[in-house]
Amino acid sequence: MNETCEQVRELLPELALGILGGEDRARALDHITGCTDCSNELASLSRAADGLLTLAPQHEPPAGFEDRVLARLRRERPQHRARRLMTFAAAAALIAIVAGGAVWVSTAQDRRFGGYYQRILAIQHGTELAAASLETTDRIYGGEAFTYQGNPSWLFVVVTGPVGDGVYDIIGTVRGASVKLGVIRVAHGRGDWGGVTTTEMKAVDEIRVVDRAGQLVLHGTVHHN
Amino acid sequence: MWSVSDEALLAGLASGESDAAVAFIRRFQRRVYGLAMTILSDSAAAEDVAQETFARAWRHAGAYDPRRGPVATWLLTIARNLAIDSLRLRRADPVDPEILVSMQGVSADVGPEERAVLGDDAHRLHAALRELPADQRRALVLAAFYGKTAREIGESESIPLGTAKTRIRTAMIKLRQSLLVEDDERDM
Numbered sequence: 001m002n003e004t005c006e007q008v009r010e011l012l013p014e015l016a017l018g019i020l021g022g023e024d025r026a027r028a029l030d031h032i033t034g035c036t037d038c039s040n041e042l043a044s045l046s047r048a049a050d051g052l053l054t055l056a057p058q059h060e061p062p063a064g065f066e067d068r069v070l071a072r073l074r075r076e077r078p079q080h081r082a083r084r085l086m087t088f089a090a091a092a093a094l095i096a097i098v099a100g101g102a103v104w105v106s107t108a109q110d111r112r113f114g115g116y117y118q119r120i121l122a123i124q125h126g127t128e129l130a131a132a133s134l135e136t137t138d139r140i141y142g143g144e145a146f147t148y149q150g151n152p153s154w155l156f157v158v159v160t161g162p163v164g165d166g167v168y169d170i171i172g173t174v175r176g177a178s179v180k181l182g183v184i185r186v187a188h189g190r191g192d193w194g195g196v197t198t199t200e201m202k203a204v205d206e207i208r209v210v211d212r213a214g215q216l217v218l219h220g221t222v223h224h225n
Numbered sequence: 226m227w228s229v230s231d232e233a234l235l236a237g238l239a240s241g242e243s244d245a246a247v248a249f250i251r252r253f254q255r256r257v258y259g260l261a262m263t264i265l266s267d268s269a270a271a272e273d274v275a276q277e278t279f280a281r282a283w284r285h286a287g288a289y290d291p292r293r294g295p296v297a298t299w300l301l302t303i304a305r306n307l308a309i310d311s312l313r314l315r316r317a318d319p320v321d322p323e324i325l326v327s328m329q330g331v332s333a334d335v336g337p338e339e340r341a342v343l344g345d346d347a348h349r350l351h352a353a354l355r356e357l358p359a360d361q362r363r364a365l366v367l368a369a370f371y372g373k374t375a376r377e378i379g380e381s382e383s384i385p386l387g388t389a390k391t392r393i394r395t396a397m398i399k400l401r402q403s404l405l406v407e408d409d410e411r412d413m
Contacts, residue, residue, distance in 0.1 A: 013397035014375060014390070017368045018306075048400040050294055051346040052369045053301040055354070059259035062272060066250050069279045073246060076280060138293070138302065140285040162281055162303065164310040213374075 004031055008038055016045035022214035026178075029216070128202045132220035134209065136162060142209075142218040145170075149202035156194035159186050159209065163217055172199060173206040184209065231296035232289075239286030250279055256297065257304045264308040264370055274311055278304040309372035346404060353403035357396050364392035365400075 011028045014020040020028065032039045134143040134157075142161025148154050157170055163186050170182040170193065181204075184193040202224060209218040229237075229245075234252065237245020257278050261271035281303050289299055354362060364382070367373040373381070379389035 010390075010394065013394045014368070016397065017393070019368050019372060019374045019393075021374065044405065045397055045401050047294070047346065048350060048397060048404055049369055050298040050302060051350045051404075052354070052365075052400070053260060053305055054256070054297060054347045055351055056256070056260040056263040056301075056370070058255040059262045059271075061254050061258040061275060062268060065254060065258070065272065065275070066247065068272075069250050069254075069276050070243070070246060072276055072280055073283050076284075077241070135288065138288075138299070139290050140281070140288045140303075162285070162306070164306075165314070 005035060005038055008032070008035075009041060012038065012042050012045055016042060016049040018049070020215075021211075025215055128224060130202070130222050130224045132207050132222040134159070134161070134207065134218040134220040136218060137216060145207040145220060145222070147201040147204055147207075147222055149200070152196040153199065153201040154194065154196045155181050155199075155201065155204075155207075157182070157184055157192065157207065157209070159184060159191045159218065160189070161218065163189065163191075163209070165189070166211065168209045168211055168217060171208040171210055172204040173208070174199060174203045175205075178208075179204075181207075232291055235282070235286050235289060235296050238283055246283070249282075253297065253300055254279075257300060260301055260304050261308045264305065265311060270311050270315065271308075274304060274307045277307050281307075305370065305372075312371065349403045350400055353400045357399060361392045361396040361399075364389060365396040368393055 008028050008031045011020055011024050015025065015028050032042055128147075128149040130147045130149075132145040132147075133141065134145060136142055140162050142163060143157065143159040145158075146156045148156075155170070155172075159168075165187050166185075168184050168186060168191075169180055170184055172179045172181045179199050181197055181199060182193050182195050184191045204222050207220050207222060208216055210216055229248065231252070234245050234249045238249045254275065258271055258275040261274040261278075262268065265271050265274065278300065282300055289296065293299070354365070357365065360382075364378050367378050367381070368375075375389040375393060376386055378384075378393070379386045382389065384392075
């Protein structure tokens with residue numbers, strides 16, 4: 001165990017409990033990625049932290065709870081699907097607007113998409129459109145990010161997942177360095193943000209959504225061509 | 226239906242099978258609602274959290290990874306995070322953490338498979354929690370159930386930040402050790 005391991009071990013109990021924020025959290029996560037011993041240590045502490053939740057007393061919910069949950073699942077089903085479609089439609093609309101008025105043809109067949117895509121890239125001297133699926137650290141789906149390298153370059157982020165209401169920073173990892181790209185406001189579990197950026201988007205490897213305490217909320221790897 | 230594994234029920238829930246959804250809710254509703262009530266002490270708020278927990282489990286069932294832990298802890302972690310958000314939104318203070326110490330531990334009405342995965346850990350953790358000094362136990366419960374950071378615990382307990390961190394760390398190491406010791410004994 002080297003000096004860094006010793007320093008990080010001090011932080012692991014709080015990390016396992018989900019209460020570590022800011023630079024400490026980022027430093028610990030960064031170290032764990034490349035250290036099997038500390039990763040195993042975190043896993044065993046997390047087993048204890050998660051296990052504590054099972055100690056809470058069980059309690060019979062109010063009458064009709066089961067029916068209300070089932071009714072809610074039935075209500076949400078069509079909306080859930082529509083929301084996913086809307087996410088892509090919104091991104092597509094933004095692509096069309098930013099790319100200088102190119103028209104999105106909703107009836108276009110797949111084989112036309114390649115040409116359309118190429119045309120957008122060519123119009124704005126763009127080289128790459130890429131996407132990332134955003135997830136929580138528990139690997140729960142939480143939204144999407146779209147990056148575009150062109151003139152101008154831009155980023156569009158949609159949050160639909162398990163994120164509390166509030167204001168979050170959108171951070172990109174560019175050649176190992178963190179760059180703040182934008183700010184997203186989440187209300188009723190949803191939020192979106194899009195904007196032009198001077199950051200080299202084709203060099204963004206990862207998109208992170210962090211709260212104002214610096215705690216990671218969502219993250220995703222950007223899949224470039 | 227009750228002999229079906231948690232993972233299979235979750236998969237059924239995700240695929241929209243109504244029988245699986247009913248069985249999944251029945252299997253976990255007392256735990257989910259119980260945890261929400263423990264954190265929130267408000268039946269209406271706890272029901273909102275419990276409903277949302279099942280809705281999110283349904284929406285995100287495909288993202289569940291069994292390598293990261295049992296379905297029950299995955300579900301309870303969702304419930305905990307939602308309850309903490311609700312607590313912060315309502316600016317409500319946590320109830321006395323000592324209430325959790327008087328808990329009886331895991332209930333007897335869990336299936337043999339769940340007991341095998343969860344029950345042993347729960348009994349060991351409950352015993353280890355009871356043996357902790359009161360100040361360490363309090364710090365741990367405030368962190369684990371109410372999402373309080375070391376700084377917040379330091380402020381609420383009127384102790385330096387370093388002391389709060391030490392209490393949390395010492396308590397966690399003792400709890401983790403209780404699991405490891407039992408594992409070693411079982412392996413012998």
